[in-house]
Amino acid sequence: MKKIGIVGSTGYAGQQLVFLLNNHKDVIIDFLVSNSYAYKNYNEVYKSYNNILDQKCIDMKKAKNKLDDVDLIFTAMPHSKSLDLVKKAVDKGVKVIDIGSDYRLKEKELYKIWYGFEHRYPQLLEKSVYSIPELVLKDKIRKTSIIANPGCYPTATLLSLVPLLKEKIIDFKSIIVDAKSGVTGAGRKTSLNSLFCECNESMKAYSITNHRHTPEIEQFLSDATKEDINISFNPHLIPINRGILVTCYGKLSSNFSEDYIRNIYKSTYENCKFIRILDDLPEIKWVKNSNFCDIGFKVDKRTGNIIIVACIDNLMKGAAGQAVQNMNIIFDFNESEGLSYIPSFP
Amino acid sequence: MKKIGIVGSTGYAGQQLVFLLNNHKDVIIDFLVSNSYAYKNYNEVYKSYNNILDQKCIDMKKAKNKLDDVDLIFTAMPHSKSLDLVKKAVDKGVKVIDIGSDYRLKEKELYKIWYGFEHRYPQLLEKSVYSIPELVLKDKIRKTSIIANPGCYPTATLLSLVPLLKEKIIDFKSIIVDAKSGVTGAGRKTSLNSLFCECNESMKAYSITNHRHTPEIEQFLSDATKEDINISFNPHLIPINRGILVTCYGKLSSNFSEDYIRNIYKSTYENCKFIRILDDLPEIKWVKNSNFCDIGFKVDKRTGNIIIVACIDNLMKGAAGQAVQNMNIIFDFNESEGLSYIPSFP
Amino acid sequence: MKKIGIVGSTGYAGQQLVFLLNNHKDVIIDFLVSNSYAYKNYNEVYKSYNNILDQKCIDMKKAKNKLDDVDLIFTAMPHSKSLDLVKKAVDKGVKVIDIGSDYRLKEKELYKIWYGFEHRYPQLLEKSVYSIPELVLKDKIRKTSIIANPGCYPTATLLSLVPLLKEKIIDFKSIIVDAKSGVTGAGRKTSLNSLFCECNESMKAYSITNHRHTPEIEQFLSDATKEDINISFNPHLIPINRGILVTCYGKLSSNFSEDYIRNIYKSTYENCKFIRILDDLPEIKWVKNSNFCDIGFKVDKRTGNIIIVACIDNLMKGAAGQAVQNMNIIFDFNESEGLSYIPSFP
Amino acid sequence: MKKIGIVGSTGYAGQQLVFLLNNHKDVIIDFLVSNSYAYKNYNEVYKSYNNILDQKCIDMKKAKNKLDDVDLIFTAMPHSKSLDLVKKAVDKGVKVIDIGSDYRLKEKELYKIWYGFEHRYPQLLEKSVYSIPELVLKDKIRKTSIIANPGCYPTATLLSLVPLLKEKIIDFKSIIVDAKSGVTGAGRKTSLNSLFCECNESMKAYSITNHRHTPEIEQFLSDATKEDINISFNPHLIPINRGILVTCYGKLSSNFSEDYIRNIYKSTYENCKFIRILDDLPEIKWVKNSNFCDIGFKVDKRTGNIIIVACIDNLMKGAAGQAVQNMNIIFDFNESEGLSYIPSFP
Incomplete structure (x- = not known):
């Protein structure tokens, strides 16, 4: 059983992660981070979770102190907001799957041009693997410390x-x-x-x-x-x-x-x-x-x-679903574990 | 493992049944009946089922000959269209859960007044149990041959x-x-x-x-x-x-x-x-x-x-979900088996 | 030709007023007030007005100095935000049609109970006429200085x-x-x-x-x-x-x-x-x-x-349309002047 | 005052024509043709017209006998359904604006390839003018007997x-x-x-x-x-x-x-x-x-x-609006007569 933290859990993509991981048989959600709703119960933010999930959100600072408790964190934050947290996680050997855009581009300069900020950790850009699992070698996914989950x-x-x-x-x-x-x-x-x-x-x-x-x-x-x-x-x-x-x-x-x-x-x-x-x-x-x-x-x-x-x-193959797929590969779970949803129509 | 037939499988409620039963660990869908799409593959009617369900729809006549193969049928047809099939199923000891309205009213006369047709099997009206599981004795649900699934x-x-x-x-x-x-x-x-x-x-x-x-x-x-x-x-x-x-x-x-x-x-x-x-x-x-x-x-x-x-x-608690809940009770499965879906938002 | 000011012109109800008055043959829009978009051209806020209306919004302060230029103002502001302006307008003999809620209730105390504010001009509450034209004597509408346009x-x-x-x-x-x-x-x-x-x-x-x-x-x-x-x-x-x-x-x-x-x-x-x-x-x-x-x-x-x-x-009979209907009565125009719109479907 | 017939008046584009022409100061709607709703009052088909338009639809046959009463007909029918009526109208000197596709292509063969039917009146294809008024000489529009209103x-x-x-x-x-x-x-x-x-x-x-x-x-x-x-x-x-x-x-x-x-x-x-x-x-x-x-x-x-x-x-510039614009040119009305609608938002 792997333990997971979700940083940026109350955005739409974050919620989709919570949805998927809550149903995933091989992981436990250890903490939920939300700046906007810190200290609120997740099921007050998304009332769909009433009777399902009874867990309070924590803030970014507290998350930094909880990194030792988890095997992997998902980050789903606006660009540049989780740079330091991710650095810390990597240093501690915690795997990172970033649903945001902070590790997708290999060249530091591109962050200046397209995103307008100075990337403080260019060495992490080198390490990260931009992973659509169907188009990348599984082995690269397994070995990296940071997955840049594609847009x-x-x-x-x-x-x-x-x-x-x-x-x-x-x-x-x-x-x-x-x-x-x-x-x-x-x-x-x-x-x-x-x-x-x-x-x-x-x-x-x-x-x-x-x-x-x-x-x-x-x-x-x-x-x-x-x-x-x-x-x-x-x-x-x-x-x-x-x-x-x-x-x-x-x-x-x-x-x-x-x-x-x-x-x-x-x-x-x-x-x-x-x-x-x-x-x-x-x-x-x-x-x-x-x-x-x-x-x-x-x-x-x-x-x-x-x-x-x-x-x-x-929110699924375009964000949280693909992130979980990447996690499954990292942890050597079945690649489709927790992802076999029939499309819901109508 | 129980075997199931779904009659009226290509309407919206029928599709929701297929969705739920396809994911249900204790049942197998034996046949899918559709008058509109008989002989078509289910995944051509609902392309969401591509790579998931590869089964042809059969027509009503063929369904009658397949009753011996199943433990239970769900009927999700316009009123009065499955009366004879249900009669035959009951006679053969096949359990019926009717998502339609043919067994909800106890008095035959009410069918004339509200639905405008003459109910041919008033004795089945007596047998049927109108079941919202939270408001009905489980034992009545277990023992009946026909569940009238509420509107x-x-x-x-x-x-x-x-x-x-x-x-x-x-x-x-x-x-x-x-x-x-x-x-x-x-x-x-x-x-x-x-x-x-x-x-x-x-x-x-x-x-x-x-x-x-x-x-x-x-x-x-x-x-x-x-x-x-x-x-x-x-x-x-x-x-x-x-x-x-x-x-x-x-x-x-x-x-x-x-x-x-x-x-x-x-x-x-x-x-x-x-x-x-x-x-x-x-x-x-x-x-x-x-x-x-x-x-x-x-x-x-x-x-x-x-x-x-x-x-x-x-389509869930108002139709197919409740029907599966009733089935779970009939078969002594966990009442929420195959129904623990987190509401999907947004 | 009557001259009109619209206070709160960039909300949805305000925009509907602009729409109607811009097409009304007997009035001219003299000024448009918007706190959020003061000094912006109206057609930048609502680009539908490109090539149709080329007029800059003014702020509340400026509006106070322009009251002498107009025969009537419409106010479409959140509650209590236009109390002083309306008082000033009434004092100057400028007719007021308030689409907001500041003059609908006759008893000052009700404003405390339902809206949570102290109404500063109870004497204006007495003067105002709450007017659904089909249910009120036209003569009362014509004679009042403030129309409280119903919700x-x-x-x-x-x-x-x-x-x-x-x-x-x-x-x-x-x-x-x-x-x-x-x-x-x-x-x-x-x-x-x-x-x-x-x-x-x-x-x-x-x-x-x-x-x-x-x-x-x-x-x-x-x-x-x-x-x-x-x-x-x-x-x-x-x-x-x-x-x-x-x-x-x-x-x-x-x-x-x-x-x-x-x-x-x-x-x-x-x-x-x-x-x-x-x-x-x-x-x-x-x-x-x-x-x-x-x-x-x-x-x-x-x-x-x-x-x-x-x-x-x-936005029409429920706000701006009814307000224009009230204006038509006040100015002795045809009651349906500028309001004969066929419902637009689909 | 010009008299107008609308053929295919109960489709969405037909309704938009009725909407526009009913408000147009220089024309009168003489007849409304609808195969689906012949003999029904238009305001039963589109209840928006209650108290506005009180006119019964006629069928195609009756329309043929009423061509002498009008100056121009609009046709808004599925392809090939109004070919004969249009021929008859042209022979009688009644102007035609076809919102359908029957006169848009100059080459008869293209109708076989793209629409799958044999065009019976190739000589009318030569006469017709495909008219987006902003891209065509006004004089061509004025002189033609058939306007092919673009898709x-x-x-x-x-x-x-x-x-x-x-x-x-x-x-x-x-x-x-x-x-x-x-x-x-x-x-x-x-x-x-x-x-x-x-x-x-x-x-x-x-x-x-x-x-x-x-x-x-x-x-x-x-x-x-x-x-x-x-x-x-x-x-x-x-x-x-x-x-x-x-x-x-x-x-x-x-x-x-x-x-x-x-x-x-x-x-x-x-x-x-x-x-x-x-x-x-x-x-x-x-x-x-x-x-x-x-x-x-x-x-x-x-x-x-x-x-x-x-x-x-x-339905406007893409169909009925453009058709009325073409009509305005044909009849030497102001080109924007009856078309000066502010876009309705929201």
């Missing part, structure tokens, strides 16, 4: 693109990603833009040309292909709670058939329980509340483009 | 009212129920009224004074109190997928304190894992995708009324 | 109940109102409870037994009937932008037919363009973005209750 | 692309359009895919590589540029009632600045009241219920792409 958009995007880019199916200079996310993607902080009446019955593009998930996608694609890849990444907000749909466009490098391409996907993800390669196109409703990534595609013979569509639940 | 509205309403009516806290002539349901309550059939653009951004009352759930509520309340109770039951449609909120109004028979009333609820539901008596008022979001019924109330001293609010997920 | 819930509730209570159709001690509102009712301020993911796919009751609209409903009903009326008023939040549906319950004082009751409604509202008495029950979608109040009802012979359902757009 | 997606797409393609800002071989539409786009017919619970909380791509709006976009772009343009057009369904957001991608042909490009847009649409060129990106909520097309864009220096985002209300 929601990058997860759906990379699972769609990497198999085809590796096989040089797509011209790597032609990639455009049009991504759509539900409102949980913006977190639980109060802001005018997240109000019901401001989101409902509307849709918008945002952070066009400068969304912070861009460099981690490019970094991974470049690593995987040994090319210097730039993509056009374009997120949109849609009025649903959960779910991401990404539509990826690329120019086919040759006249490949759909069967040929489907085989590449199928062989890449052969033993990957959470990746479903469809004959048609995916819809968010078929993955909601699950850890699945559904992928479908069409070849457009008229234009020579391929259009790949992938759907995930942003 | 969604009646479940929330009766769980709210029965404890107080039994203790004569409320004047039984004063009861008004204002009920609100999500659109899954209307089922998966195509109709103008269930179109997205007809429901979204709107709300309406419907079936005022003549909703078919009225007689089963009145029958149960009258039985429980030995009074002849009529209630005013008033349903409304709200633009959400799942969930019911009922607001029950009654005149207090005396000047009871909130504490006194809360104690009645707490002692009635003392060992009932799925009933949560709150200090404040419930919200649908805290019970979604779970089998909980959350109940809260306020005494209005100015008017002498009590206002009780209860929330359930209409 | 959204009270408008739908009073239009439903007053005709029947005046005719003693309903036992005045039996009234229960179950009210449901869209999220614009909570205003545009940022708060956790108004976030998209907190409202969407959920519903809740709130302010049960103590909602601030209760005393104004009771005051008006008591005045209209010369009885001392207490009602049970119970609001709920539903996940839509605009719209209110109220379901009013009462015990019939005698065995009245639906036709008889319909005639009372029809004769009460005979020349009232904005009140539509339906043969069936109303739905929010048929009044959205219009100034209509749709009313339908059913007599329940089994229980002796009448169930009245009314729908309005809370 | 919703093509309107937003062409208004975004034509100015830049004409000026050779974008490589015409690189165009990708990722389009998103609300559910009214699917019309008011009952189908499983349009049910509330099937659309709500989900999103999907559909008709990828073969959507019927593709050829009309390509035809217009090719005409405008004298190039043979193929585009990749990719529609998605989002859970809102009204509104379209299109995101258009193209490779810049040279290193143009945002200012340079903005000037092209501004000069193209200089006197176009309904086109708003923004400094930032548009959102659906700022155009809902209006005839505006809001356009914004970003140059992505890292990739050399331009990303153009445009929003319209699909």
Whole structure:
């Protein structure tokens, strides 16, 4: 039985971690950290946990003194807020899975450019493993002290693109990603833009040309292909709670058939329980509340483009679900332990 | 390991049954019946089941020949459509849990008045047990051959009212129920009224004074109190997928304190894992995708009324969840086996 | 051409006023006041006004110096925030229509009890006219210096109940109102409870037994009937932008037919363009973005209750629309001038 | 005063026409045709019209005999259903504005390929004018007997692309359009895919590589540029009632600045009241219920792409609004007569 701490447990992604870990047969939640709700019972913050979880949140300071009690911490904080805690954890030999963005980029300078802060622990950037388990060697995951859990958009995007880019199916200079996310993607902080009446019955593009998930996608694609890849990444907000749909466009490098391409996907993800390669196109409703990534595609013979569509639940495969999957690998549990949720529809 | 058949498996309530039973450790789904999708694979109808369930639906006729293979069938059909099948199952000693309305009313005549059809098996009406497990003797549930699984509205309403009516806290002539349901309550059939653009951004009352759930509520309340109770039951449609909120109004028979009333609820539901008596008022979001019924109330001293609010997920505690709970009792499984879902929020 | 100032112009109700007055042929908007967005162009706050309205918001202080420029001000501020400005306006002979709640209650003490503040200008409470134009003598509206524009819930509730209570159709001690509102009712301020993911796919009751609209409903009903009326008023939040549906319950004082009751409604509202008495029950979608109040009802012979359902757009007939209607009467314009909007569906 | 007939008046686009024409000061609605609701009063089909419009629908046959009574008919029917009626109208000198797709494509063969039917009146295809008024010579609109009113997606797409393609800002071989539409786009017919619970909380791509709006976009772009343009057009369904957001991608042909490009847009649409060129990106909520097309864009220096985002209300500028705009030109009314609606938010 492994003992776990969750730092940033009262955000939407944090709550999803609590949900999953509370149901996980091989772990115990030792502490829940929340700056906003420190000292409050978790079931007052999320009343869904009434009669289920009876545990008080602690604050960041107290968490630092509890690191010795746990085998692993999940951090789900705004960028740069858990840097010191993570350093301390690593020094103590506590494994870290960071759902935030603090360890995703390998180059310190990129943090200045894209996030606007000076990263104090560049040596940890070197150590961290950016892990979509289906695209990374399990052994690297097991051995690292810090998992950089990928962003929601990058997860759906990379699972769609990497198999085809590796096989040089797509011209790597032609990639455009049009991504759509539900409102949980913006977190639980109060802001005018997240109000019901401001989101409902509307849709918008945002952070066009400068969304912070861009460099981690490019970094991974470049690593995987040994090319210097730039993509056009374009997120949109849609009025649903959960779910991401990404539509990826690329120019086919040759006249490949759909069967040929489907085989590449199928062989890449052969033993990957959470990746479903469809004959048609995916819809968010078929993955909601699950850890699945559904992928479908069409070849457009008229234009020579391929259009790949992938759907995930942003809080599951896009955040907490993938984090638990990474934890399962680290601890040599069954990779899908605590993650075999049937998508809940309707 | 018990073997199960599901009749009406491709409606929304049927799907929820499949969801629950597929995850239930003590049962196996032997057959899935669907008139609309006979011979189709279940995972083509609900693509969420891709890689999870690989089973073809059969039609009603074939189901009749498969009754010997199973220990229990769930029926989730429009009224009167499974009468003959259920008769045959009972004759063969196969247990039946009917999520439909065919066995809820004890008096044959009420079917003519409220449903407009002639019930062909009045002797089965006598045998059937109308079962909200928290309000019925477990032994009756275990011994019956037919469980009449209560309607969604009646479940929330009766769980709210029965404890107080039994203790004569409320004047039984004063009861008004204002009920609100999500659109899954209307089922998966195509109709103008269930179109997205007809429901979204709107709300309406419907079936005022003549909703078919009225007689089963009145029958149960009258039985429980030995009074002849009529209630005013008033349903409304709200633009959400799942969930019911009922607001029950009654005149207090005396000047009871909130504490006194809360104690009645707490002692009635003392060992009932799925009933949560709150200090404040419930919200649908805290019970979604779970089998909980959350109940809260306020005494209005100015008017002498009590206002009780209860929330359930209409497809879970209001249909499939409660049906599985009944099955667990019938088979002497743990009552909450396969039902311990944390409400999924957001 | 009358000149108008709008104080609190950037809230949702304020915006609806701007919308209506900008289209109104007999008035000019002289100034727009907003504390949150002072000095910003209105079309930056609401980008819908791009190319339509090019006017900067001013702050409260500046507004005080501009009172001489206008014939009438609308105030749409949180309670007690515009007390001094209104006093000054009245002293200068500028007409005031207050969409807020500062002049609705006649008794100073009620402000302490229900709103928790000491009203500094009780003499203005005496002067003010609480005006639903269909239920008040036009002459009183014309002559007053302050219109207290009724709340959204009270408008739908009073239009439903007053005709029947005046005719003693309903036992005045039996009234229960179950009210449901869209999220614009909570205003545009940022708060956790108004976030998209907190409202969407959920519903809740709130302010049960103590909602601030209760005393104004009771005051008006008591005045209209010369009885001392207490009602049970119970609001709920539903996940839509605009719209209110109220379901009013009462015990019939005698065995009245639906036709008889319909005639009372029809004769009460005979020349009232904005009140539509339906043969069936109303739905929010048929009044959205219009100034209509749709009313339908059913007599329940089994229980002796009448169930009245009314729908309005809370920002129109429930706020800005009614305010403009009051203004039209004050200035002797056609009462429906600038208000003849067909409900916009879908 | 011109007299108008509306054929297909009870679909969502038809209703929007009724809405607009009922408010239009220079026309009278002479007849309303509906196959589904023939002989029913329009205000029973859309109860929003209670007290506003008291007119019975007629059927198609009767409409043929009433052509002599009107100056112009709008047709808003499924493809090929009004071919004969339109022929007859043209023969009688009655102007036609077809909101359907029967006259949009110039080549008869394209109807076979994209729509699967044989067009019986190819000579009318030659006569018809495909008219987005901002992109077409007014004189052509005035003189034609048939206006082919563009589809919703093509309107937003062409208004975004034509100015830049004409000026050779974008490589015409690189165009990708990722389009998103609300559910009214699917019309008011009952189908499983349009049910509330099937659309709500989900999103999907559909008709990828073969959507019927593709050829009309390509035809217009090719005409405008004298190039043979193929585009990749990719529609998605989002859970809102009204509104379209299109995101258009193209490779810049040279290193143009945002200012340079903005000037092209501004000069193209200089006197176009309904086109708003923004400094930032548009959102659906700022155009809902209006005839505006809001356009914004970003140059992505890292990739050399331009990303153009445009929003319209699909029932207004994307259908009925544009149709009325075309009618205004035909009859030499003010082009914005009856169309000056402020977008309704929230």
